[in-house]
Amino acid sequence: MENKSNIELPARLDHLYKFMDFATSFAAQLGFTDNILKNIELCLEEALVNIFSYAYKNTTGKARVGCLYEDGKLIIQVMDSGAPFNPIAVNSPDVHANMANNRIGGYGIVLIKKLTDEVRYARENDKNILTLVFVKHNGL
Amino acid sequence: MEVIKTKDSKAVVATVKGRIDTVTAPDFEKKITEIMEGENTSLVLDCSDLEYISSAGLRSILIISKALKLKGLFVYFSCLQGNVKEVFKISGFGSIFKIFETKEEALQSL
Numbered sequence: 001m002e003n004k005s006n007i008e009l010p011a012r013l014d015h016l017y018k019f020m021d022f023a024t025s026f027a028a029q030l031g032f033t034d035n036i037l038k039n040i041e042l043c044l045e046e047a048l049v050n051i052f053s054y055a056y057k058n059t060t061g062k063a064r065v066g067c068l069y070e071d072g073k074l075i076i077q078v079m080d081s082g083a084p085f086n087p088i089a090v091n092s093p094d095v096h097a098n099m100a101n102n103r104i105g106g107y108g109i110v111l112i113k114k115l116t117d118e119v120r121y122a123r124e125n126d127k128n129i130l131t132l133v134f135v136k137h138n139g140l
Numbered sequence: 141m142e143v144i145k146t147k148d149s150k151a152v153v154a155t156v157k158g159r160i161d162t163v164t165a166p167d168f169e170k171k172i173t174e175i176m177e178g179e180n181t182s183l184v185l186d187c188s189d190l191e192y193i194s195s196a197g198l199r200s201i202l203i204i205s206k207a208l209k210l211k212g213l214f215v216y217f218s219c220l221q222g223n224v225k226e227v228f229k230i231s232g233f234g235s236i237f238k239i240f241e242t243k244e245e246a247l248q249s250l
Contacts, residue, residue, distance in 0.1 A: 013162060013163060016161075016162060016163060017163070035222065035223065038192065038222070038223040039223070041192070042192070042194055042223070042227070045161055045162060045194045046194060046195055049162045049194075049195075049196070094232075096232075096235075096236060106195075107195035107198045107199070107231050108194070108195035110195075110230065110231055111194070111195060111227060111230065111231065114230045115226075115230070
């Protein structure tokens, strides 16, 4: 199979599953375990929902998900042309404080940070580029 | 996503099947709210058939939990599986909610 593929669709919730199916199918063909496939799906949902809600808060546009496999690593790039938004810079929530007051968000980025092997953000050519890296572990 | 309600003398048991993600979380919240309407016992969420949860699902759980707390009621969890178990652990939800290996253990503790 090709070791590189991408999909571009309007950045809207009704396309969420199409983006997720695209990335998990790509990873499944490479032999990633079910557990890692779930992590990929989850991190991608969190990244895309941030784009739908924040980068395109006041506008509409497209999101692009690109998958590349090299050197035993799946590199997923999530790109949009919305407002600058760096999810990695968002402070992690304190779950105990969240129970006590009315802040109830912020868990998405915690999940992304903990379930990827590497995560990077860049703003280039008026685009947000979030890179999620998953290492394929063999024989575990 | 499907929610099935059964009643025990000590709690309402809701068995959640499928996925709680950004698409299905509003429906999950609505179904649990309907299930708990007029109830005066706590809620056991049995997750043996819950395959996937994202942060949208975690948010729904916090909202449900806060609403029940106003009535002096609690949410307990049983049978967390694979990915769902991991999400509870890394988000810290495992330390703020009571989680049991089985539904029976959850009910016995009440």
